[in-house]
Amino acid sequence: MNGIKTGTSQVEILLVEDNPADVRLIKETFKDFKVSNNLTVARDGMEAMAMLKKEGQYLDSVKPDVILLDLNLPRKNGFEVLEELRMDPDLRRIPVVILSTSDSEKDVMKSYDLHANCFVTKPVGLDEFIKIVMSIENFWLSVVKLPPE
C-alpha cells in the first residue's frame, strides 16, 4: 500500500514535541504502522528549525515528508515554526499536521491562516490518543499524495 511519494520507500516524519509521554506514544504507534517510516524528534521549535535548515550539528538531517507540530513549545512556539517554514521556498510545501492540546477557535484559525495542512486536538484519553495518531498516519502515509522531492 503506497499512496505516497513516488520513488522512495520510507516516509520521513519530523515530530516536534516536548512532552516525553506524547513523544513515546507517537513513536510507538508509528513503529507498528504498515507503511515504512522513519520518525525523528525535535524537542523545541529552535531545534526543529535547525534540523529543517540543516544547521550546525544537523548538517546530515533528512528533509521530512510530513511534519507533526505541537504549538506549545519551548524556545520557539509552533506558530513561529510554521510561519518560518511557509516563508522558506525549500520547505513551504511540506505538509504540517498541527497536533496540540489546544482546541481554542483562535489557535485553529491562526494555524490555518498560516497554512497548516490540518489541525488535530490531542484527546485526553490514552486510547483515543492512539486512535487519533493511527488516523493521522493512515491518512497522511497511505491516502494522501505527498509533495514530490
Next chain:
Amino acid sequence: MLSGASDKLEILLVEDNPGDIRLIVETLKEGRKDYNINVVKDGEEAVNYLLKRDSHKSAATPDIILLDLKLPRKDGIEVLKEIKGDESLKSIPVIVLTSSNADDDIANAYKNHANCYITKPIDLDKFVVTIQSIEDFWFTIIKTSKKK
C-alpha cells in the same frame, strides 16, 4: 465535533464529472454523519459560490472544500489560489481530489496551500474507500475553523 452539535458540516464539492459526483455524494450519504453537500460543476461557479455572488447570495460558507483540478472555465489551481489569497476564505481546508498523478500537479497544489492532495483511484471500490478515509479523517477528527 467540528461545528456546533446542532448544525451539520457544510461541504462544497467542486467537480464536473457526473459519475464522480454521484459516487462521492452517495458514499457520504451513507456515512457516519449527516452533511450538507453542495455541488458546483466548474471553477467559475465555485468562486461565485464562495464569494456569494449571483445566484449564490444565500450560499453557506463551507467548512471544507473538495476540489477537482481539471475543471471547465477556471481550473482547480486557479480556484485554490483565489481561496488561499482571500482573507475570509483562506482558513477553509481544501482537499484536492483529482485523477492526476503528475508530480507537477502535486507540487503546484501544495505550493498554493492545498491542505492535502489525493489521487482518485481508478478502481471503484478503492475510490469508495478513499472517500471514506477522507470522511474519517477530515470530517471526524480534524478541527476546522467555523467562520460564518
